[in-house]
Amino acid sequence: MRQFNIDTIKSWERFYRANFINCLTGFKPVSLIGTISPQCVPNLSVVSSIVHLGADPALIGYINRPIAAAPDTIQNIEQTKSYTINHIAAHFLPQAHQCSAKYAPEINEFEAVGLTPLYESDILAPFVKESVVRYQMELVEICPIQYNQTFFVIGALQSVFIDESIIGADGFINLEAAGSILSLGLDGYAAAKMITRLPYAKP
Ligand SMILES: Cc1cc2nc3c(=O)[nH]c(=O)nc-3n(C[C@H](O)[C@H](O)[C@H](O)COP(=O)(O)O)c2cc1C
Numbered sequence: 733m734r735q736f737n738i739d740t741i742k743s744w745e746r747f748y749r750a751n752f753i754n755c756l757t758g759f760k761p762v763s764l765i766g767t768i769s770p771q772c773v774p775n776l777s778v779v780s781s782i783v784h785l786g787a788d789p790a791l792i793g794y795i796n797r798p799i800a801a802a803p804d805t806i807q808n809i810e811q812t813k814s815y816t817i818n819h820i821a822a823h824f825l826p827q828a829h830q831c832s833a834k835y836a837p838e839i840n841e842f843e844a845v846g847l848t849p850l851y852e853s854d855i856l857a858p859f860v861k862e863s864v865v866r867y868q869m870e871l872v873e874i875c876p877i878q879y880n881q882t883f884f885v886i887g888a889l890q891s892v893f894i895d896e897s898i899i900g901a902d903g904f905i906n907l908e909a910a911g912s913i914l915s916l917g918l919d920g921y922a923a924a925k926m927i928t929r930l931p932y933a934k935p
Contacts, residue, residue: 754917762915764828765794766816766849766858767808769837774849774858776831776841777805780915782817790889792817792869798881804837806874806883813871814856815887818863821911825921827862832918852893859893865910867892904929 741749760780767775785791796806809815820828830845842849848861852868859866869887876883898906907924914922 751917755920759914759916759922762820762913762921764818764820764831764847764860764863765805766818766860767805767814768812768857769804769808770811771838773838774840774842775804775808775835775837776828776845776847776860777802778820778828778832779805779817785886791872791886792889793884793886795877796883796885802834804835806885807837808857809871809885809887810874812856815869815871816855816857816859817867817869818860819865819907819910819912820921821862821864822913822921822923823911824860824862825913828860829919829921852891855891865892865894865905865907865912 741752744752761782762778762780763782765777765779767777769775779794781795783793785793796802799806805815824847827845827847831841831847833844835841835844841847842858842860849858850861851858855868857868859868868890870890871885872888873886874883875886894905895910898909900906906926908926912924914924916922
């Protein structure tokens with residue numbers, strides 16, 4: 733096995749280095765964040781940095797890239813406080829991936845990529861109709877990370893739309909059955925295959 737130290741990694745060509753670093757943390761959940769601007773333009777963004785922050789209260793966070801690189805989602809969230817998170821499945825993966833393109837803020841990304849917006853009553857932000865696991869979030873806090881100009885966006889779960897048949901008797905969600913996929917790096921996608929479930933570990 734070969735060791736690459738950080739000086740070697742820094743010397744690599746930009747895209748090679750980015751691919752390498754982006755893959756290193758492993759397979760990640762990948763979803764579309766749905767928002768709407770105050771001018772009523774719906775927006776979608778591919779996000780793979782989604783992380784569970786706590787179950788009670790139910791908090792979920794994600795990392796937003798620097799504003800210059802990814803301005804629309806974070807600004808819509810800041811202004812409206814409302815956003816949706818929609819799992820991606822293989823049958824609409826090309827359209828979902830296309831949402832990572834940097835569209836101008838006045839472009840309706842649902843129309844641009846060919847996905848269907850779904851508005852639920854009393855929820856401002858649009859859902860993605862093609863997604864079968866989708867949930868509504870409300871902004872709690874945006875934490876700027878000064879070191880690399882990114883943002884940790886924290887939201888409180890408000891409601892979940894999901895087929896009851898994939899929820900187990902103990903609340904475990906069968907995301908393999910839902911067809912929710914994983915991402916690797918910035919352009920790799922994989923199917924999830926459960927290995928097992930294990931009992932709660934005790935010393
Ligand atoms: C697989 C994949 C994962 C991504 N994950 C993130 C992420 O976690 N955070 C982020 O800010 N951008 C991420 N992006 C990039 C955004 O999708 C992209 O910058 C998008 O244009 C942002 O749009 P916005 O201006 O509407 O926010 C990812 C892109 C891909 C293809």
